[in-house]
Amino acid sequence: MSKGFSLRGWAPVLPAALLAVGVNTFMGPCGHGGRCDHAGLVLTLLGIGMAAASLAAMLLGGKIPRMALYAAVALAGAAAFLTPGTLVAICGMDTMSCRMVMRPAAMVLSALIVLSAGINVWMEWKKGK
Amino acid sequence: MKFYDLPKRNLARKPGRTGALMALTAFLALAVFGGSVIVMALRSGLGSLEARLGADIIAVPSVAASKVSLKNMYLQGTVGAYYMDAEKLEKIRAVEGVEKAAPQVFLASLKADCCSARIQVIGFDPGEDFTIQPWIAHSYGQALRNQELVVGSNITSGVGDSIRIYDVSCPVVARLAPTGTGLDTAVYCNMDTVRLLLRAAEEKGVRHEITSGNVDTMISAVYVKVRDGYDVQRVNTAINRVRGVTPTRTRSMITDVSDGLAGVSSAVTALIAVVWGLAFIILLIVFSMMIHERKREFAVLRVVGMSRRGLSRMIRAESAMIGLAGGVIGVLAGCAVIFPFNTLIEQTLNLPYLLPGWGPILLLAALTLLLSLLIGPAASAHAARRLSRVDPGTILREGN
Numbered sequence: 001m002s003k004g005f006s007l008r009g010w011a012p013v014l015p016a017a018l019l020a021v022g023v024n025t026f027m028g029p030c031g032h033g034g035r036c037d038h039a040g041l042v043l044t045l046l047g048i049g050m051a052a053a054s055l056a057a058m059l060l061g062g063k064i065p066r067m068a069l070y071a072a073v074a075l076a077g078a079a080a081f082l083t084p085g086t087l088v089a090i091c092g093m094d095t096m097s098c099r100m101v102m103r104p105a106a107m108v109l110s111a112l113i114v115l116s117a118g119i120n121v122w123m124e125w126k127k128g129k
Numbered sequence: 130m131k132f133y134d135l136p137k138r139n140l141a142r143k144p145g146r147t148g149a150l151m152a153l154t155a156f157l158a159l160a161v162f163g164g165s166v167i168v169m170a171l172r173s174g175l176g177s178l179e180a181r182l183g184a185d186i187i188a189v190p191s192v193a194a195s196k197v198s199l200k201n202m203y204l205q206g207t208v209g210a211y212y213m214d215a216e217k218l219e220k221i222r223a224v225e226g227v228e229k230a231a232p233q234v235f236l237a238s239l240k241a242d243c244c245s246a247r248i249q250v251i252g253f254d255p256g257e258d259f260t261i262q263p264w265i266a267h268s269y270g271q272a273l274r275n276q277e278l279v280v281g282s283n284i285t286s287g288v289g290d291s292i293r294i295y296d297v298s299c300p301v302v303a304r305l306a307p308t309g310t311g312l313d314t315a316v317y318c319n320m321d322t323v324r325l326l327l328r329a330a331e332e333k334g335v336r337h338e339i340t341s342g343n344v345d346t347m348i349s350a351v352y353v354k355v356r357d358g359y360d361v362q363r364v365n366t367a368i369n370r371v372r373g374v375t376p377t378r379t380r381s382m383i384t385d386v387s388d389g390l391a392g393v394s395s396a397v398t399a400l401i402a403v404v405w406g407l408a409f410i411i412l413l414i415v416f417s418m419m420i421h422e423r424k425r426e427f428a429v430l431r432v433v434g435m436s437r438r439g440l441s442r443m444i445r446a447e448s449a450m451i452g453l454a455g456g457v458i459g460v461l462a463g464c465a466v467i468f469p470f471n472t473l474i475e476q477t478l479n480l481p482y483l484l485p486g487w488g489p490i491l492l493l494a495a496l497t498l499l500l501s502l503l504i505g506p507a508a509s510a511h512a513a514r515r516l517s518r519v520d521p522g523t524i525l526r527e528g529n
Contacts, residue, residue, distance in 0.1 A: 093248075094283035094472045095314060104469030111465075 008123065009058040011116035012073050013051050015109040019080065020047030027105040029090070029098040036098035039088040043106055046080045050113055063124050070120040077113035080106055136446040150415065151455040153408055154501050158459025159466075160404045162497040164397040166467050167474065169489060171390045174309035174481030178203065179383055181308050183260030184231075184352035185361050188221055188368055188376040189213075203311050203382065203481075208237040208247045212347040217374050221351050224367045226359035231257040234323045235349040236330070238294045248284065249315040250294065252323025260352050261317055269303035276300065276325070279317045282307035283472070292316065295329035309475065309483025389480050405504075412508035416448060420512040428521035437517040444513040448505030456501025460494050 022028070023043045029036035050073045057069035084090050084103040091098050140147045182203070193211030202209050215232065222230045234252040253261045255272055265279050273279065278299045280286055291298045299322070307313055318326075327344045353376070355364045361378060368376040420427070427440055435443075467474070468484070475482035484490075 092285045093314065094285065095476060099285075100472045100476065101470075104473075107469055108465050 005058050008116065008120055009054070012054040012070070012077075012113045012120065013058075015112045015116070016047050016050035016054060016073070016077075018047075019106060019109045019113075020044050020051060022105060022109075023047065023102060027101045029102050030096065034091065035088070036084075036090040036096070036102070039084045039090050039098065040102065042083050042088055043080055043102075046076050046083070050076050050080070050117075054117070057120070063127060067121050067124045070117045070124065074114050074117035074121065077110045077117060080110035081114065132442075133446060133450075136443055136450060139443075139447055140450060146419070147451065150412070150451045150505075151458065153411065154452050154455025154504065155459035155462065156455075157405060157408045157504065158456040158497050158501045159463050160401050160459075161500060162460050162493060163463040163467055164401045165493050165497075166463065166484070166490065167478075168394050168397050169485045169493070170309070170474075170482050171393060171478070171480055173483040173485050174475075175383070175386055175390055177308045177483050178310050178386060178481040181260070181264060181310060181312060182379045182383070183263070183354075184379055185355040186353040186365050186368060186376045186378055188217070188351040188353060188371075188374045189349070190217075191373050191375045193375075202249070208249045210235050210237040210349070212349055213373060215346045215348050217371060218348060218351055220371045221353060221368055221374065224364060224371070226356050226364035226367065227353055228356035229257070229259055229354040231259055231352045232320075232348040233258075233261075233350045233352065234320060234327075234347070236294075236323055236326055248292075248294075249311075250323055250326060251315050251317050252320050253317065254320050258352075259354060264305065265303065265317065268305050271302075273302070273317075273319045273322075275319065275321050277302045277318065277322070279303045279305060281305055281313040281315045281317075283313040284316060294326050295333055295335070297326055297329045299326075307483060309481045386480060393478065393480065409504065409508060412504065413511070416505075416509035417512040420444065420509065420516050424516060424519070424524050425527075427516060428524035431521040432525070441513045441517050444509055444516075445506040448509040449502055450505075452501045452503070452505035453498065456498045459501065460497055 020043075023040045029040045031037060053069050053073050053076070057066045057073070060066055060069070079087065084098065084106050090096075090103065094100065190211050190213040193209070212234075218230060218232050221227060232254060236250040236252070238248045238250060251261070255262060265273075269279055276297065276299045278292060278301050280292070280301050280303075282305055284292075284304070286292050286301050287304060288301055290301050292301060293299070299316075299318070305313075305317075324344055331344070351374075353364070353368065355361050361380065365376050365378050368374060430440060430443075431437070471482075471484060
């Protein structure tokens, strides 16, 4: 079984970890128990899940399990992209921290995750063709 | 084999070096594209502020002028509510040189829960107004009826939604285009609506400092248009003699903002120039070292039949590919920072900030890519020229 510790393997891990940590620190919602805090919680859980799944993909051998994990990470990334404001409601003013910082940061990081996980799925599929 | 196959393979052989060079050109492209978009947005915002102010002079109650900054209301959307008796309006109209004087009434809403915010409510008289009406007319061509609201672009409620202010439900009939100023967080209504909301506020126990007059007769500000041929400063001084009123020339507000903008613009331009200067020197050094390191490889290519010109073209193609790829990454990174975080940049700069349209942005992106495409060949030209003049036999015999 071969292990895939490589730059492209780490590519989805880092933004996912940054998403989970960031939403609870410098790019989070206001923290007063409003609906945007629910969005923050969902993003935290998704971030942790995506980081764990990407790490697991690096540790696992086998083309199919890795492809499945990266595909799951890509889907979770898409969910994270849609979470603030679409799947989970956030505050009503553009100048509030959930709209000004959390939402754009989540969108950029989840776009990176979807892109890197998608590339990993393709690279794994190409291997051994 | 196609012409670009060999440069592509050469770059793929050394992923670390290629990646580092691409990162450098990406940083250059980010500096140019991002810095230029910010400067363009600041200029757009200043133009928008000038257009939206509309009036030559804004007169507010003297007691408020010391507590509330009118400039902050326009730049940051700071919520303000202050009042004076409507008789001040008549006194201002009587000042020589005043062509038009239109009243407005301000009201600050409450913050209901953590996910709501205080918003500025601005009531205007459609029959007399000359600052808000022309702007609203772009988005809503009908007269505002009682309780109807027109909202600024940063208010997320859309047409058909309702906003509850002091428990009065007000339907939203239009949403204004962004202005890049604090006016984007305000809502607009007619005088009857704002007076209704003031009464509703008083019923809820929210007291507003109406020191003279009553809800039906007081106003918050008077917007003044000076007649042609009259000096704005003199009219401003004359209005200042009206007791209890402090006038502000809008030109001075715009000049302050313009000075701030000039400072930011100079800083960004200087930063871009320094970054490009340094990066060009770095690229010059790196390409020289790279070409020197590969001279035996180039000598072999010359021996097997590649012409001097072909060798030079190959080197220029490699550096152009690095530049273009780095440029694309830099422009995309710039887009990922500038557009999603637009509101954060606006709030941080504390200046009017209005992103330009897609046309200028696409043109700027294209120019940035062109610069990135050219910087690589420019940096490698000298070293490539020197190498092509050296005898390949001499290079291959070196070290034997």
